[in-house]
Amino acid sequence: MLFIRSQLADLIMYLLIAVMGILFAPAAMWSRGGAYWAIKVFCRTYFWVLRMLCGLKIEIRGEIPQGDVIVASKHMSFLDVLMHAYALPRVKFVMKRQLRWAPIVGLYGMRIGNAPVARGKKGGAVRQLVKDIQADSSNAGQLVIYPQGTRVLPGSTKPYKVGAGVLYTRMDKDCVPAATNTGVFWARRSPYRYPGTAVIEYLPPIEKGLKLETFMERIEDVVETRSNALMAEAGFVRTPEA
16 A cells, blocks of 8 residues: 555656746746745655655754755655755755756746756866855855765665765855655655654855865765764664665
8 A cells, every 4th residue: 555655646746846937827927036936836745745644744843944055965755855855944955957958946946046067077077056046146045965976775884975075166155954754755756755753954044164075074064964864863873785
């Protein structure tokens, strides 16, 4: 039954994206505020679906960032993307450049000011990313970047890429670390949506001005330590192989 409920929840998600995305498109095109409103209505609706069908609840912890900051987050699931989109008042994401052309998702992503980045171009991609963000300086908000660059399974390790540190040093902004346990309930490529409480926790900000190496060490330490604690709280047990 869990498999059937999980697949039904996924089907409803895609239907909601299509139906609500089209219905709310005029509001999104009219103003950026309309796009934010549409995204948050979608997220709230889908969280209700997850709770009713799968017993999966959503919890936001910590002080939600309100200003013009960078949010460096653990990334374990599409669910943590939705949770950031719902919780942060003026969210925008660093996203794969190819997603600009994704139906509906690309439209709303670009409307709120998501910053596309080309994978595989390393330093050149980061320089262009900073340039694009600075060109849209009037769109102040919370820029979410995933320092590991991909979704990570619970218990697995992936190196933290320097892109987050380059953004932090070049843009001269405070950075709010964010930890999560979403992968315990909705793991990468898993067909199951397990019951429980998925958490995103916003941690105390790292003030601007640190050197790149110092920042990278600190962000990895605080995000990984707290994410591991949240996963343990959710009942995940790390094995020697993980």
